[in-house]
Amino acid sequence: MYYSPLIFSLVGFDNPVAVGTIIAGTNFIFTLVNLLLVDRVGRRRILLCTVQFMGLFLIVAAVAFKWIPINHDLSLGEGATVGPPAIIVLVSMVFFVGFYSSGIGNTAWLSSEFFPMEVRAMGTMMLTMSCWGSNIIVASTFLTQMENTTPSGAFGFYAAICVLGWVSIYFCYPEVKNMTLEDIREVFNHGFGVKRARQLQRQMKADRKMGLVSTENVKV
Template structure:
């Protein structure tokens, strides 16, 4: 239900971003986080916990598409990727801390109430800190608040670059307003315009749920052991985010995603092979008695390899690209559409994983995911441009004619690029 709530949160979060700004959207997400945590902590019945999860999901959806957008618009182009990756690191680092906190509360009175209720504390902290931060300068300029936008840009860029940034922003906004007069300002017209725009985009994100279950597939029936090993995988996820921070602005978003997708496909095939050799007894209940095997550790190793391959590439780079490729007039609605697609995919994965393992077996399920990863690899190669170090206006101009990978470009175009 949290993931389902995130779909709707991402959907109307795009509208809130365009209408009221990035800051208001993040503050609203914090309020939803806090309300959801309190509802879950005091829940007298299971249905109340579900209600709290919906509130949390709404906040997750809003924050997931707003935070990268806000960071990218308030960052110099040369370090924009690293700063958006830092957001990914704080998310994965938070997941790691969540495992530790849950383990700490397993012996405490109230157990799950503390586990769920403590999530309201970071929301309060972020709300207070967010009050001290400025609005996105690009959104302010779009709202004709030029002086406020300039004041913020002066804090971000060196003095000799401020005027250039203001001029680029002015030109971009004037062009967009001229086009907007032809498209219309209502939401339906904006959605049609976003899909009909020349810019090509793709959003692909894969999240590995049920790591304790996969550990149990590997032969570790103990819940505490499975949780402890899952703590290791969440730590690897956080480590991968640090790798992304270090290399995304040096080697680019596109290269990280291609390498990541190739690695994911390989790891999923390896997981399929390793788990297929473990549970030969069809009548054995894996989460009660496990699947004892001297090779069970291989599945855990491949799971760790999957996480460390996923995190620096597909875990962070798509969010960076998604925050960079839309024209200002479509940035909120475009980011919302991409986030809705992401959370819808995550909902499908979370709802079908256990059913798929029963129908196809663990090996068949992992091979299915490997197939989707290969399709994603092809899509990234054909559709996703490199945006490293480019100003938003440069990205928009590059995509106006459509993106083609170098292998599909005419020789004359290649010569012009090198020139």
């Protein structure tokens, strides 16, 4: 998103800043979608759904870049015009940002409930540092990476990161929807706690059907 005007200028759009506002608008709208869904659907399910599509649309953009003549210095080749590949890049970026904003782009900042009260301040600080640290790394290396590996290579690299992220979420990210702090502590007493969290979710669902759980006791 930081370099969306540059990306759109690379593919031939005459007014890349104006086109980039589409990305900003998409980010805003789907941030609201995340806020509406995160407590209903659950963080794990949202992440598993959205991260895979982030990777998919990065791959689509990487393939589309192959058909756009871009010089090594990231200038558009002579005689290039806005054609179907450029439109595909634009659409892919819109969908990517949509899935990013409705998923990991906001959920990554909403995980402080994982930390027990005695270490929550430190945990939240480390969470914030990791989020901003990854932003700094991407922002400072993206242009160099595109020059050295071509835009297709850079987008393919980040698609691979999405695949690794999806695998990590599947095996390491438990669902803590509707759990109390005590339940979350119990989850992480079992390693990453994915299986234990699944067991607790089934138990909570069964208890709700029997009327044994009050929504007043829900913490997360």
